[in-house]
Amino acid sequence: MKAVRDVWDTRTGRAAKAKEEGPDLPGEWSAYGVLLQYLLKRAGLNQQQLGDVMGYSLEQVASVEQGRRPAKAAFTTAAERALEAGGVLEALQGEVDRAKLPRFFRNFALIEAEVVSRFDYEPLLVPGLLQTEAYARAVFAGHSPPLGEEIIDQHTEARLNRQKLLTRVPLAELSFIINEEALRDPVGSPEVMRAQWQRLLEVAALRNVEVQVMPAQRGFHPGKNGPFVVVETHEHKHLGYFESQGVGCVVSEPAEVSTFALRYGKLRSQALNVDESARLIERMLGET
Template sequence: MNAGGVAPQGTKGRGSVKARDTRNSRAARNGDEKPDLPGVWRAYGALLQYLRKRSGMNQQQLGDAIGYSLQQVASVEQGRRPAKAAFTVAADRVLNADGALEALQDEVDRAKLPRFFRNFALFEAEAVSRFSYDPLLVPGLLQTEAYARALFAGHCPPLSEEIIDQHTEARLSRQKLLSRMPLAELSFIIGEEALRNPVGDRELMREQWQHLLDVGALRNVEIQVMPAACGFHSGLNGPFVVLETGEHQHLGYIESQEVGCVVHDPAEVSAFGLRYGKLRSQALNSTESARLIERLVGET
């Protein structure tokens, strides 16, 4: 865009799209503006309204039947607010929807994610294997609700409470991958600094450490800790993910400062795989890692 805000001749359409994307991105970050609402929220709302009217109920009656207010039902029907899983389960049952609303819930939740992450989330949900290195924070798939909420609450610029709630719900929804059938093979290497960084108070961190021990006991999950005193290693360039889809396509993912990039190039993804293999050999093994985390729990 030019300084005067007018698109150059012949690029008006592209300029309008760029301006709209910029507004939406800013709105998604700080909640001060209302971005274009996700299409799946509007589609869910339209379906909910159809099912409600088919059942001969008004919004107040539906709200009373499922334990939500008239305003909440109206907001969901208008696509202004995403339905939570409990809302969907109750509405599906009361409206005899035969699972039609529940079938949309994963997409509704995915649209709560930050815009830059949604493309990768589609691949992640269907992954048969996922390996990640996270040096500074506990990875999202392993976060407790309190830890995730603390991270979003500390966002700069500040997020609205509504956006914090939505991002937290979406992050927790992603954790279905831990137990989804068929089981995915999941490996996490976490920097020791990430474990010792006090994102919240001691009780929050104790709960997070204990959660890591519980998830690490799952037979499809391996958690390793990269010691702080390890010296040079191939993960110093930053966090990354290597993922295999159900079609056995290998992908990489990198992210920094709310910019995410899905990597498709086979040579680059292969390099990620080589680095991850090297990191696994340098990190503590799963048993040693669990002992380190147990020591952290015991220090509280």
């Protein structure tokens, strides 16, 4: 895992890679398209015929087959049935979905999907795993330089897909500490924020999830250095993760991960407890 950090922590190397890749589409989408093309030929169908059977337009089928757009889960389900694919397209769906994520986050997304525990401190925004669709869309819409509508759609869909971790079986132990300022800072319209606060209360009611709020004006605390995540993999290996300005870094050095865990423990003790945090969010709802 150290190699992952070396890649993502080197700003000049990351920038060079991004420039070299340019507008190239994810290889996962192309691989899916090649497999779809093979299945079409095996079934003796063309793109138009498959679209008619599935209820999709010729353009939609063509764009997926050519790797220009990612297949959504509903498309894959319909294609599996129409082509009697035997599950081979469904086996690729997770990779196709993951490729919708921003490039810098994809390595950690692979780790995140299988963790047994995940502890998250976020001072600036509601954590991605807890965001509503409208809140996530507002975050991506504010990106600089601006993202195209299709990219916003893909990133939003991928972020919502990650939220399967909240209810995945076996359940993962999940903890979130969010600065009060992040909850009060308007992202999108007042309606978006109200729905987001309500979503936080709903998620906090899950038995494997804890949501705590770090109250405003708490003074200096270990979270002032920025957001970070600590996870435990299914192999019981502990890793850290942090990101800033479109650069993500996975930390595997035991001493550094231990520091992250120590800081998170202190933050947990300094934040409002779970019940106090829920009451604060309820008061915020009542104030609007």
